[in-house]
Amino acid sequence: MRRNLHAGHRRSGGLHLDVFTADEVEDIHLSSLEVLERTGVFVEDDEPLDIYADGGCRVDRERHMVHIPPHVVHEAIQAAPPKVFLCGRDPRNDIVLEAGRVSFCNFDEGIMVVDLESGEHRVPTKRDVADIARLVDALGDIDTYESAVGAADVPPETQCLHNTEAALNNTSKCVGSEAVSAWDVRKIVEMAALVVGGQDELRERPIVGFGVCPVSPLKLPRDATEVIIETARLGLPDTVLSMAMAGGSSPVTLAGTLVTHNAEVLAGVTLAQLTERGCPVVYGSSTTAMDLRLAAASVGCPELALISAGAAQLARQYRLPSYIAGA
Numbered sequence: 001m002r003r004n005l006h007a008g009h010r011r012s013g014g015l016h017l018d019v020f021t022a023d024e025v026e027d028i029h030l031s032s033l034e035v036l037e038r039t040g041v042f043v044e045d046d047e048p049l050d051i052y053a054d055g056g057c058r059v060d061r062e063r064h065m066v067h068i069p070p071h072v073v074h075e076a077i078q079a080a081p082p083k084v085f086l087c088g089r090d091p092r093n094d095i096v097l098e099a100g101r102v103s104f105c106n107f108d109e110g111i112m113v114v115d116l117e118s119g120e121h122r123v124p125t126k127r128d129v130a131d132i133a134r135l136v137d138a139l140g141d142i143d144t145y146e147s148a149v150g151a152a153d154v155p156p157e158t159q160c161l162h163n164t165e166a167a168l169n170n171t172s173k174c175v176g177s178e179a180v181s182a183w184d185v186r187k188i189v190e191m192a193a194l195v196v197g198g199q200d201e202l203r204e205r206p207i208v209g210f211g212v213c214p215v216s217p218l219k220l221p222r223d224a225t226e227v228i229i230e231t232a233r234l235g236l237p238d239t240v241l242s243m244a245m246a247g248g249s250s251p252v253t254l255a256g257t258l259v260t261h262n263a264e265v266l267a268g269v270t271l272a273q274l275t276e277r278g279c280p281v282v283y284g285s286s287t288t289a290m291d292l293r294l295a296a297a298s299v300g301c302p303e304l305a306l307i308s309a310g311a312a313q314l315a316r317q318y319r320l321p322s323y324i325a326g327a
Helices: 022-039 046-054 070-079 126-138 156-168 182-196 199-204 222-234 254-275 302-318
Strands: 041-043 058-060 065-067 083-086 095-098 208-212 238-242 281-285 288-291 296-298 322-324
Touching (some): 022 065, 070 254, 182 199, 281 302
Parallel strands (some): 238 281
Antiparallel strands (some): 058 065
16 A cells, blocks of 8 residues: 655655645634534435434424534544545555545546547547546556546446446556446445455445535535435545635635535535444545636636645644645
8 A cells, every 4th residue: 555745744845835824724614613503504305404413403304404513513523534545456556545645646527538549529438438547547646546537428327337337447546436326326336346355345445436516505415415325324435525616606715715615525524424423534625716707617727726725724624634626
């Protein structure tokens, strides 16, 4: 198992960027708790409403609003493990995620590819998924494979299964999947369990990981909660990743956007821990600013770098491994 370098660890002399002081991080944390308790989070499905209610949250079933008390959030953070292990089919590609330790993966999910032979700009196929997985497998500085592109030549209802199958067969590194339902999770787990020898073995050596995205501002849709609950029950790693857009779906200020972002991630982490205490979760961010000319996410802008650094600071504060998207 590889243990990559720590960012900013004094022993290694790595780059360390804190955009907030410790007091400012605490302010963002306390503001997030206030949002979760007083404003609440919209939760679409009934099962997570039951889980939140059983965990001590105030649930308005008519409006599908959940109000999470601070002590419930704190208990969830404390229950979440500070380390998450991601394993490859080749044990030499196993990695450990923990606060401050740096690893890399490819970005996901591209909607177009440039054909290497014709130069055509076209939609991806399952063959492209396999080819890119092999490319990632050969790149020594890329630690895990994420769903780089989605196969457009398969039924949409089972696309994530085809993507995962193609990746599992073409990389020896951990595979990030794009499950959007509990059924997807179960089917992906069946495939991965066949590779490692069973579901108990998969829990010990998770060669697949999962991820969900709340809908900003402050919404947990059915697909996200189904994946959170199912992965928690199976004991498999899941990333809760906010994609708020400053000036669009969140406040235009850096701190204000991170309050919304943080509240969304903590709502997902809390649901996971209320489902199965101690299940592995990762603090995720693809939050950035909105391009006001195009009404689109501005990926790669300076604001993204500041927001990402702030999100990483929050994850370190909670002693949670983080997954920070960028360019």
